[in-house]
Amino acid sequence: MPPSRDAESGSDDDLDLDELDPIVHSYNEPRIKPSSDSASRRTANGSTNIPLQRLQKYGSSRLWRSKGRPGRTGEADEDTEGLLGSWPGQTHGNGQLPQWSESEDQVGWNVSRKKYQHLHRQNSISQGRDAPSRRPSVRQSMQISDFVRQELADMREGNQELDGHKSREVVVGQSQKKRFPTNVVSNAKYTPWSFLPRTLYNEFSFFLNVYFLLVALSQILPFLRIGYMSTYIVPLAVVLTISIGKEAADDIVRRRRDAEANAELFTVLSFSDTARDGVVEVQKKSRDIKVGHVLKLEKNQRVPADVVILQSRLSELTVASSGDETDAPSPQSTGETFIRTDQLDGETDWKLRLPSPLSQNLTLKDLRRLKITAGAPDKKVNEFVGTLELEPSDLDRSAADRAISAPLTIDNTAWANTVLASSTTTYGAVIYTGRQTRSALSTSPSRSKTGLLEYEINNLTKILCIMTLSLSIILVALEGFEPSNKKPWYVAITIYLILFSTIIPISLRVNLDMGKTVYAYFIHQDKGIPGTVVRTSTIPEDLGRIEYLLSDKTGTLTQNEMQLRKIHVGTVAYAGEAMDEVAAYVDQAFATGAGHESKASEIGSTTKTRREIGVRVRDLVLALALCHNVTPTTDEIDGEKVVSYQASSPDEIAIVEFTESVGLRVLQRDRENIVLQSVSTGQIVIRAEIKDIFPFTSDSKRMGIIVSLTSEIPGLSNVDELWFFQKGADTVMTSIVCANDWLDEETANMAREGLRTLVVGRKRLSQQQYADFSSEYTDASLALHDRDTGMASVVKTHLEHDLELLGVTGVEDRLQKDVKPSLELLRNAGVKIWMLTGDKIETARCVAVSARLVARGQNIYTMSKLKAKQAAKDALDVMRNQTESALLIDGDSLHLMLSQFRTEFITIAVQLPAVIACRCSPTQKADVAQLIRQHTKKRVCCIGDGGNDVSMIQAADVGIGIVGKEGRQASLAADFSIEQFCYLTKLLVWHGRNSYKRSAKLAQFIIHRGLIISVCQTMYNIAGHFDPKGLFKDWLMVGYATVYTMLPVFSLVLDTDVDEHLANLYPELYKELKTGKSLSYKTFFTWVGVSVYQGAVIQGLSQLLVGEVDGPRMLSVSFTVLILNELIMVAVAVTTWHPIMIVCIVGTACIYAASVPFLGEYFDLGYVASWSWAWRVVAVGSISLVPVWGGKVARRMWKPPNYRKVQGI
Template identity: 90%
Template sequence: MPPPRDADSGSEDDLDLDELDPIVQSPNDPRLNSSVDSANRRTANGSTNIPLQRLQKYGSSRLWRSRGRPGRAGDADEDTEGLLGSWPGQARGNNQLPQWSESEDQPGWNVSRRKYQNLNRQNSISQGRDTHSRRLSLRQSMQISDFVRQELADMREHDQELNGHESREVEVGQSLKKRFPTNVVSNAKYTPWSFLPRTLYNEFSFFLNVYFLLVALSQILPFLRIGYMSTYIVPLAVVLTISIGKEAVDDIVRRQRDAEANSELFTVLSFSDTARDGVVEVQKKSRDIKVGHVLKLEKNQRVPADVVILQSRLTELTIDARGDGTDASSSQASGETFIRTDQLDGETDWKLRLPSPLSQSLTLKDLQRLKITAGAPDKNVNEFVGTLELQPRQASAYDPHVLKENLADDNGGSSDLDRSAADRVISAPLTIDNTAWANTVLASSTTSYGAVIYTGRQTRSALSTSPSRSKTGLLEYEINNLTKILCIMTLSLSVILVALEGFEPSNKKPWYVAITIYLILFSTIIPISLRVNLDMGKTVYAYFIHQDKGIPGTVVRTSTIPEDLGRIEYLLSDKTGTLTQNEMQLRKIHVGTVAYAGEAMDEVAAYVEQAFATGAGRHESKASELGSNTKTRREIGVRVRDLVLALALCHNVTPTTDEIGGEKVVSYQASSPDEIAIVEFTESVGLRVLQRDRENIVLQSVSTGQIVVRAEIKDIFPFTSDSKRMGIVVSIASEIPGLTNTDELWFFQKGADTVMTSIVAANDWLDEETANMAREGLRTLVVGRKRLSQQQYADFSSEYTDASLALHDRDTGMASVVKTYLEHDLELLGVTGVEDRLQKDVKPSLELLRNAGVKIWMLTGDKIETARCVAVSARLVARGQNIYTIAKLKAKQAAKDALDVMRNQTESALLIDGDSLHLMLSQFRTEFITIAVQLPAVIACRCSPTQKADVAQLIRQHTKKRVCCIGDGGNDVSMIQAADVGIGIVGKEGRQASLAADFSIEQFCYLTKLLVWHGRNSYKRSAKLAQFIIHRGLIISVCQTMYNIAGHFDPKGLFKDWLMVGYATVYTMLPVFSLVLDTDVDEHLANLYPELYKELKWGKSLSYKTFFTWVGVSVYQGVVIQGLSQLLVGEVDGPRMLSVSFTVLVLNELIMVAVAVTTWHPIMIVCIVGTACIYAASVPFLGDYFDLSYVASWSWAWRVVAVGSISLVPVWGGKVARRMWKPPNYRKVQGI
């Protein structure tokens, strides 16, 4: 290494890097002072000295050569190498120096030059400064180990980023070195390699399948072999094939949908200095989109990944169609765009999205200067916290022969002030309003550019898609218990038969081998086909529901629980949009001294027209109607004007224009029907919202058609379910008296009375009037305002901006600032009452369900008075029924006293508010629910979504009864998912509840048919189907037992091979399964007598009583069929006895099915008659088992008739006698 050179020696182009780089210099090194002096002398001489960091910034090739360029030895290069050391990933030879390409990534080495500089700085400071050569030697010797340590840290950082545990920084349009998940949509449950292992594992997680697998495998052992192995393998194979085949078809369909989504083409901006405008549009498939890419999105195009909207421009067609240059330019500048989120959160209303002003004003090329800081991936689709930074402009590449003045000219001749602004990082907050999540759709006629921040499994859509809770019907639990009894019966019967021989079998086999053989012979007692038949039956029930024209649009999303629809004992219902239409209309306003409703709204319109008239004589006619302008009437007019103006300004509604049939149609888009109802009201009384964007609201007089108010939006505080209020700060420009001072600003706010009471100034009428409106069934909103000075707003804005830039607890901080500066001492302007009418046929539906024994709970977020009014009008509470109210409980003792009163109010309905409910659930959880479930009706108001779900879960756990929850909004999803049966209504607020539910309906009145008709039929049919399948297995096992007893307990099979397989499939399967078409009463009688539904809750159709009844019937018929066949034929074994026994066994099952049918269906006739014909046609092919010459004789025929009659007649006679002595309820209503 050459010795240090004098600072003044050499040419101006030869840089002494030791002197220029502060890393090398020690603060106490005397050479530092000489270097500074040298630098000063050079500056004075006009030479251009560039610090090392400046050289790196300009990317000088004298420090790092481009990849692939041959190195050249030289002093300058040696100095560079000595100072910077060997850069990772670079091969070094005799003639090759370290290389770094500004435009190329370093594969395998994730370290930036800045990070590497910092590392060298730390190393050099920690080393001794004895000599210059020793410094260089130590630095070079330490670089490898420190670099490896740094690389390991980067790898850990990569893993954390990949797992989504940390926030991320996204450089827009840049190739990011950190690894993120690929943007692949994958809804498939299996891979080609995992399909069979996983499906087989799932199937053999059922005990019955494992049992029959062991039975089949036992036939491999010679001492356990009874017949052909296929006799036992085929039934199991059929069951597995049906189940696995269904899974395969479903997964193939999912894969096809995924492939379509992943192959969809999107436009991605590629930044290039050689391209015109600096960008090139490239088409990429959805799966190739990466974090940092900039997407170009058009109208009706799906968003493939989570993006931050950077810019949005109206299409030329839209701008031309508007014709209003002011509105178009305003929308163009603000960049407003709308998206549809129905596929994400189920809400059908368009949502307004806005780019940050920081990015909206940039050119497309300058978008690559942006850096986005976003939080860790999160499943909350309604929240986002991030920061957008505009990085300084990159200076031109350094050339030592170009002076500083020329460099400035290359940057556009910008002034020192402009350059200081360009070199400063500018930050802006990002919120949910600046985002568009994956699977949303661009709805407006705009071209939007968005930067991808989350891809693949880290998108909101993927994270919020959680597998639904696997639901098992109550009938399946009951059948599982019966199956356990059958297993015990099988084992007991096997042991008894061996015990009767004194545990010394006649075949000389060990007693345990004999027991095992008997277990194999009696394996038919346990019905392997039961689960498959029930699953197929559920598919049939779902088809019936879907095809029912009386409940159009009904969708079955969970096909495993249709029988539970017939066992519902508790119905938990939302109010708004479920019992009501969620079609809002503002019916009443109150301004403190007077209320207006109905025809009196004409007077409100007159006040508004008078207040916003812009020319002489425009309101003379209306003024004459108002009578003399007394002071009182003028004050009322001002109050009405102020309230209507506040309603027209304080909202999130945006007017949109669409072309329908060649005509322009204006509609309002908002996140809530209440908001639209309020804006429609202001238009009906004369004040129309003409245009609204992020910056301005323009109001128009309906009567004159002139713009009367222009308001500049300063801040908006949107409504949330937690805050229950919405506010806005505006600066108003208008000719309205009292509002003409443009130096003053106004804060308007509206919200629920529970939160606004403490925000508005003291008054003596608010509580009374909100209670009056609630008793009329109206939803109330309280409206207030506050005047702000410029200084007040400046103080607020400063702190609010700081809070909005925080990455942690941003919402809490922002809410705290708003509360401190704005939300106190508001002037109370008035109260509005919005009507939400009951849905069609709600009253008769609730009355029918109540008569059917269903206890109904209404859980709503509305106030007590509104909930009471709706409950009475909807007949949720019976006529004349007492309503016991529990409200505003704070103390534990008060709650205990209320419980004591409830114990004596078992015939009353309960009305309880959210705070009292919370106290009850937290202090007296068991006591409260024990009493509440006994009440005929419960109304819980001011309930949060969490409380709704908690109540549903508590009722399920406490009663062990079937609970059904029904709702229509996103706040009902948790309640629906917590229920045994969740039903969602496709409502005005979207499809979120519908998508999360087990069943989706369009109107509440459809619920009665779903429960009373389809639910009842599903349960009755499945119960009967299960009993016949159990009977079919038991009777053949009893025949086997009789055969073994007659054969001196020799454990050998009676019906072997095809006879065994054919009996369970071809000869009996279709007739038994056709019972899923049976109905005991028609639909009219089911609705007319809802008491028929009430009896199902005791489960009498499939109980231990009915089970053991069928066991008795099976034992009787099995003993008769096998015993009489052996007795009448005169032989214990042989083809003649076998032909009689098996024929009677098949015909007995067919006749038993026919006797059990209540209402004949053509398909049932075809199944029974067709199966009998199939058996008759197959007899000639059963020569290996039957004596065909004997079958063709009358001797065989009369024996078959005799045995069959003795088997069937007593059973049929007993059934007829039982119907006559104690007829079931369905026979009573039929009059039979």
């Protein structure tokens, strides 16, 4: 008998729900604390269950509601009868509505309290309300406790998520009162109307483009005019056309992808009274899906919009093969479905989703009686709060003013771009579409990074600007600021600035951007590193200048493919072939047939000690088979059923696979039960009813479960027993389990073997203990603030102490392919490697040694368990004298160093050859990366594979993500994504080195191309008595900047100085790039000197040999030598010829030769056809080129570069 309202009137749970919930009006009876009898009674009645995982914000919205309150007079009986009576058109059994029960003092839902706890701890469910005739006054029966009053005040004042104006009501299957966005997917950056304005704005946000635009516009003014305006407009137009064309091409690709997604067909339910069964299935394109539509989704189908799951019907039983399928729940009763969210949050594990019990058993026709209340659209992909209301049917007029209401949580949703993973037919109501979906709101613009090379080029460009201005002022000053043409001095300076504008390379940025595109293409097409993706194309050159590599361990250096290798039960350890003995103990413990009794007696009854060990092994294996979050799923491949395990962690799957290998299989797992099967007999041996589950978190580092066990196995009780099982890291479990003398030693031994350790314990609970815990835990779960902290506190107080220590497991995570040679090669390339991991110190040391992160024979200086400031200072003093040693430091000591001796610590640490930091949090990883960048000003690369590595990857100059077993968060957040760690060496040593060397050479040639023609212009103006007029005008200038030089110079992006084999064989070649010698102030001024020499020779000798300062003959010699000089300089600079390079150089020379007959406006064509012109061109060109080429040859012979040394040239 439930307690009366009078008895419960003083409880904190007696709440006036109209006052508690400002949005949804409801009524409820006081929560009835469950007993085993009541629980079994509710289960026997075929109860309907509701998921209550992670309910956020709503207090009373967790509970079943009835919209509207019956009156306090006798007429309420009629209203209640109308509400609780038979539902027209419904039958009891499959397909019926949730069933009501009546007792002496209450009318309430038959809801089993134990349900929906597979995902999280369930909160209590209302058991109904008293009959109206027995109801006391509201103020007598319902009181609000102080803590809830305070929570309510906070909620009303500050909780914006519950504001009525921010919520939406969605009527299922019908037209909506409000207008919502269309479900059109649009990832395009521009519209047809905004494309040109936005791209032009972006382009002219660069100083160089504005500068050249002003130069071109200056030709409108007669007193500044030098030639045709097209002379200056065309080069700028070419640059803008290339940049804008690239934007257009990228946007067209995005629009095509969007069009494909928008045209994808989906099945939508159309409700019609004239149709058979009231429902018609129609096909609609994704863009035509609207809020309120009911979608029918099948396996492997993308979810096109954010939906609330209404129903899910299994097309095949998700029960492991060889089990007793008659014991499995029917598809209609489970309603479970799995989704993949890897395209949303990067996690590859399947997520369990559930329909609301209020809608699961409705007919499809009755789905349009549903109404969903949801919050405003937001980007919280792991949170959702809403309600589902069931309106009375049209035939039930007695309850016309009331609707039954149920809560909705994240477990009842499937967001857009997730994929249905299980073999189910799922019906979902659309609540958010288009730009309001979680996927669209969570999409942020791609990060823009600027490489170190671009910063260096920007500095050189500033020098060129100063040179341009200085040269203009000097030429005017030499005439005493009174030019011979009588123009004002400031006009003369302006004209000179226009004439010397070629010094500033307008095409430098666009050429470098095009080069980056070529480098990204090479990386994508490299068959040696398949699956590599360039997500940030602006920094490929930085791959060639990495000085520090910060790496995660698990999944990065190791495979993240776990296998349980060792267990220890206190007195004995088992590993390798000894696992056969474990299997024998398990077979003995869970044997049910007579054929197994003789074997059991042979093994188990020899000595008392062996029997005790057998019991301990049995208990540990049983705990491992129960304490996890693994779900076995069945799929059909080529006509055969294949069982696979789904879990969020490879460790969990490894443990369940181990229990199966020793004879105890997890046959079935759902939100309420775990069924275990003996592998040898095929019989079900254990049934566990899940009471509560406490998932693993990175903060708690442990996972627990409360189960009620039932078994017929001898030695195990056949009545319900309540057990609390827990497993976790030794750092937290040591204080939770009972005192012992072996745990620390054995976990340290396993860690030294490179195994990941977990400590397993258990505690038996009485019914009273569980009832006390359940009551407080439920109260804590109703809090609106600090809910998680309160719930964790209750668990710690009631459960997490004095656990029986069952044993320790050691899971092996093997090294990835070629990790050892990869780390050794990077170390020889001068890259200092840091390993940042969350594992314990012994495991980190073992992996560092086995992976060759630490060189053979290298000393490892360990810094651990530092608590005091003085101890940290002493450790620093010791470390100063150990600069050749590797450093091993734990998280606590690292925190102390960074907080007390930040500068001193990082100054010493960056000089060490290797650093291993263990027990690191994600925040610490990011802090270390940021600190190294700020302190050294060097390029830092971070690599990882998990969600806990994202912050570190984003803090790096170059972030590299590995597509891992635990998800794609890291790869999606990174600048480059690879599939294996060993691909990193090729990415850095080959592609990174080539990208930097090529871009450096390309930039220098573009600068040289602009400087040399400006020097020719200067010589011409000096010879013309400082008259500021142009030398090469109109189409000669346009041709020089585009047709005659662009392709040969750009073809340098194909050049390589060594082949891939030599780059890997001599990683020292990579080391020299870190100094930036390929493009430095020294090389810049060297090229300035070469440009000055060649420009002066070309223009000066042309004027001397032709015998005229101005004229078409001199112009033909000077311009021809200028073109040939640039082509030959490119050819001399090539190290390894590529066919495209030959075509570009030879083809450009032919184009120039073919265009000469059309340049009669500028050249004396008759003179060009004579030998007199030819020998002057050869003479001037030889004097311009031979000294430069000779100096280069002499320098190579005197001090050859390293790449020529390894080539043996």
